[in-house]
Amino acid sequence: MVLDTRPSHAGxxxxxxxxxxxxxxxxxxxxxxxxxxEARCGLFAEPPVSPELPAHNRPTxxxxxxxxxxxxxxxxxxxxxxxxxxxxxxxxVGCAFYGQTVRSQEYQLFSTDLAxxxxxxxxxxxxxxxxLEAFAVRPGARGALVYVTCxxxxxxxxxxxxxxxxxxxxxxxxVLVECPGFCGSSQAAGHDIAAEVLLTHFIGAGLFEGVRRxxxxxxxxxxxSAVNLxxxxxVRGDLDVxxxxxxxxxxxxxxAFNADAPAGRxxxxxxxxxxxxxxxRTGLALAQGMxxxxxxxxxxxxxxxxxxxxxxxxxxGAALGREREVEAVxxxxxxxxxxFWRQARRRLEGGRALLFFGGSRLGSMVGAFQELGLExxxxxxxxxxRDDYTWAWEQVAPGTLLVDDANEGEIEFLLERYRPHLAVxxxxxxxxxxxSGVPFLVFPQEGSPYAGYRGFTNLARDIIKALAxxxxxxxx
Amino acid sequence: MAEPAQRAVVINPAKICQPxxxxxxxxxxxxxxxxxxxxxxxxxxxxxxxxxHFREPVNIAVTSFHEDAAVFGGRKNLxxxxxxxxxxxxxxxxxxxxxCSSETIGDDIETFVKEARKEIGRxxxxxxxxxxxxxxxxxxxxAGSHVKGYDTASKAYLEYLAAPGQPNGRLNIIPGIINPxxxxxxxxxxxxxxxxxxxxxxxxxxxxxxMRLPKPLYPEGGTTAEELKDCANSQGTVAxxxxxxxxxxxxxxxxxxxxxxxxxxxxxxxxxxxxxxxxQKITGAVIPPSVERERGILLDHMADTSQYTVMRRAAIFxxxxxxxxVTRVVCELGMEPVVVLSGTASKDFTAExxxxxxxxxxxxxxxxxxxxxxxxxxARERKAExxxxxxxxxxxxxxxxxxxxxxxxxxxxxxxLFRRPIVGYRGTLELMDRIINSILDFAYPEDKLxx
Numbered sequence: 001m002v003l004d005t006r007p008s009h010a011g012x013x014x015x016x017x018x019x020x021x022x023x024x025x026x027x028x029x030x031x032x033x034x035x036x037x038e039a040r041c042g043l044f045a046e047p048p049v050s051p052e053l054p055a056h057n058r059p060t061x062x063x064x065x066x067x068x069x070x071x072x073x074x075x076x077x078x079x080x081x082x083x084x085x086x087x088x089x090x091x092x093v094g095c096a097f098y099g100q101t102v103r104s105q106e107y108q109l110f111s112t113d114l115a116x117x118x119x120x121x122x123x124x125x126x127x128x129x130x131x132l133e134a135f136a137v138r139p140g141a142r143g144a145l146v147y148v149t150c151x152x153x154x155x156x157x158x159x160x161x162x163x164x165x166x167x168x169x170x171x172x173x174x175v176l177v178e179c180p181g182f183c184g185s186s187q188a189a190g191h192d193i194a195a196e197v198l199l200t201h202f203i204g205a206g207l208f209e210g211v212r213r214x215x216x217x218x219x220x221x222x223x224x225s226a227v228n229l230x231x232x233x234x235v236r237g238d239l240d241v242x243x244x245x246x247x248x249x250x251x252x253x254x255x256a257f258n259a260d261a262p263a264g265r266x267x268x269x270x271x272x273x274x275x276x277x278x279x280x281r282t283g284l285a286l287a288q289g290m291x292x293x294x295x296x297x298x299x300x301x302x303x304x305x306x307x308x309x310x311x312x313x314x315x316x317g318a319a320l321g322r323e324r325e326v327e328a329v330x331x332x333x334x335x336x337x338x339x340f341w342r343q344a345r346r347r348l349e350g351g352r353a354l355l356f357f358g359g360s361r362l363g364s365m366v367g368a369f370q371e372l373g374l375e376x377x378x379x380x381x382x383x384x385x386r387d388d389y390t391w392a393w394e395q396v397a398p399g400t401l402l403v404d405d406a407n408e409g410e411i412e413f414l415l416e417r418y419r420p421h422l423a424v425x426x427x428x429x430x431x432x433x434x435x436s437g438v439p440f441l442v443f444p445q446e447g448s449p450y451a452g453y454r455g456f457t458n459l460a461r462d463i464i465k466a467l468a469x470x471x472x473x474x475x476x
Numbered sequence: 477m478a479e480p481a482q483r484a485v486v487i488n489p490a491k492i493c494q495p496x497x498x499x500x501x502x503x504x505x506x507x508x509x510x511x512x513x514x515x516x517x518x519x520x521x522x523x524x525x526x527x528x529h530f531r532e533p534v535n536i537a538v539t540s541f542h543e544d545a546a547v548f549g550g551r552k553n554l555x556x557x558x559x560x561x562x563x564x565x566x567x568x569x570x571x572x573x574x575x576c577s578s579e580t581i582g583d584d585i586e587t588f589v590k591e592a593r594k595e596i597g598r599x600x601x602x603x604x605x606x607x608x609x610x611x612x613x614x615x616x617x618x619a620g621s622h623v624k625g626y627d628t629a630s631k632a633y634l635e636y637l638a639a640p641g642q643p644n645g646r647l648n649i650i651p652g653i654i655n656p657x658x659x660x661x662x663x664x665x666x667x668x669x670x671x672x673x674x675x676x677x678x679x680x681x682x683x684x685x686x687m688r689l690p691k692p693l694y695p696e697g698g699t700t701a702e703e704l705k706d707c708a709n710s711q712g713t714v715a716x717x718x719x720x721x722x723x724x725x726x727x728x729x730x731x732x733x734x735x736x737x738x739x740x741x742x743x744x745x746x747x748x749x750x751x752x753x754x755x756q757k758i759t760g761a762v763i764p765p766s767v768e769r770e771r772g773i774l775l776d777h778m779a780d781t782s783q784y785t786v787m788r789r790a791a792i793f794x795x796x797x798x799x800x801x802v803t804r805v806v807c808e809l810g811m812e813p814v815v816v817l818s819g820t821a822s823k824d825f826t827a828e829x830x831x832x833x834x835x836x837x838x839x840x841x842x843x844x845x846x847x848x849x850x851x852x853x854x855a856r857e858r859k860a861e862x863x864x865x866x867x868x869x870x871x872x873x874x875x876x877x878x879x880x881x882x883x884x885x886x887x888x889x890x891x892x893l894f895r896r897p898i899v900g901y902r903g904t905l906e907l908m909d910r911i912i913n914s915i916l917d918f919a920y921p922e923d924k925l926x927x
Binding site: 062063065069070072092094095098099101109110112113118129131133149151183184186187409434436 | 483484485486487488489491492493494495496509511514515516517518519520521522523524525527528531532533535536537538539540541542543545546552553554556557558559560561564565575576577580581616617618619621622685687688689690691693849868870871
């Protein structure tokens, strides 16, 4: 079957490329086995699909327009919002320019701005000087995170010793975040590195050695329960929505990693009763670490889509012995949106959606789109893990294509092949989809919160708005 | 005049890395794909900048350095990467853009490219190999900024591709890191003079592409490989930005004896006058009445609006050539530049700005190679009333409660500015409007224009 009939492609000699691993639920068409290079990147026919979950966490093929980023990017994604630390990027200046913006927010960022002579003669002295200067500029900072990027990563100097020296001179904590761009196959490696840094140096720091959490340690006062949110970044007020839902049920949020977790407050995070993992990819490793270190239980939740929100609230209620309070919240919050959700569903029913996320949103968002009546025809992630795909797999209808690490060319192919009514993804996918004539919803969102019941109303409205733009009817 | 900040640490940098500059140039070539020899962040972060500034998809491939590259070097990545890229995208031109990682390892890019060509010829056929030019561009991020990266690329492409032939009567223009709208305006001016412009790295179509289905794999336009070859046969070269493209013009001068003009970027009355005179000198063409009329309209508008601009304090930051040209415009409008910053260090920049401001009797703090933290401190001290710069100035401007007039790259918090020129008389008019309307939106009561 010839899938790609676009004359322009034929003219350019383009062969839509395939690198991603595809699997289709409920269909077994190709036996698993080693894929020869020519088959991996040659002429595109129908993708060989596997009945298994997509292979994941594989290195990216060189020479592709990859949608993935690097571990430094992942570390910034996770750590940028910590306000009371100095963030110093050790390397040439570019990484610091790019790393200032995280989830469309700008952060102050320091850079050692390495020049050729330091690359040749050693970078330690400059790092030391920069640390002292940074503390002089921000004397109130509790400490510093030093992001080690590619160049110092290759040089292999003893930067740990430099940090100790700076600690001695300043009396502040100086921690290396070793996240050179080559140390993993995607930004996901950076998320794990960030979790390790928080766990080793900040969470529970200052609590007495060998502390074991007991019920009596709960930091909630006057009978409140306390939780930490893990893997929640407060995109456009998501955290505020979640916090308000929990507060109505008498549950306080101690720390939200990493939207609202100053280093100072992280010390008390182990005192919370429960950790709620929102984004699994960035949060699960941290929650598991906290369980091992502080005996603190965790629960995996999703606040996207009323079905997920209600189920998660009930699980949280059961775990904290607050079933009654939680039911009251659900009863109070759901009616407000239900009428609109029904209308939205009527409008969107039968629409085909193509979803591309980073990692775990795959599992947590698929349900929300389905609740709006959209048929998810393709769901892909850049760096999802096995459990992310399992989670999505459980929810999607038979025939849905799950894709791991689709690159730009492959996404272009999938758009052409499936002609979805709506595509969802990040900024890189955005202009490709729009240019291909497919309405687009950007995620993480740029307007209002999508979490919780209220957020679902916003999500529904944004989808309707994306589809309603008259431009789509003007294309010839 | 203040010295650059005496600290080693950079806080909120106002410059980017060399590779992005080389990619900026490459994207102006027809059916070209930059291939970044480095980690995935080196391509993805850059794509974000282009996506957000131009609101366009961009294809930038990467050789995806992982642990094995750190241990064994980038040979395997580059050879495999080139093979895969040619197999899938069939580009006419590939710019192999190195990064700090590959330069630190010491990858022998030229040898790897030769090996890759052999493999492509063997695997995909000699005819396919013959269609693609692979140009290595060395852009170690620790040796200069994005401005230098563009400059390096301009020389690398011409060294590799330009070849002597029959005179073509055209005029080479190397634009530098400016917008599609600027390039359109330059073409307009040159054409008005009856000269055929050959824009080297022409992003005016490739990064401002129409929506027409089915979407072609490559956007239309851009400088073709044939044109890059042919530019050795033009009448001369104007590099609009001395720091970004000057090396390319100088190479053509040395190698093919083409007259070369480096800057100034034609923003403002005097700089546009200079540009047109230079075109005249190289080609012998005369400045037509239509262009004189554009100049007259600009002057008329300057007279109409001087009450809003004269003696207003401005702070300007960005790339050296853009900032020094904008400083001149600001002076021409009677404004007082109080802080002028080039994120990229340059002695020429300092001298140029000092010259311009001396002409107008103003004494700004001139920062060369400093950062936005230092810039903000000085802008506050000297009570700037308007800031001119790119989107990294948004938070500062909000904090200071002054308008930010968006100029330069990247601008991602406003739409369409990449389409509008600031060069030429008409572009200067656009920039003036932008400045004055920002001031009016910010500080003037609505009834200011009396009947």
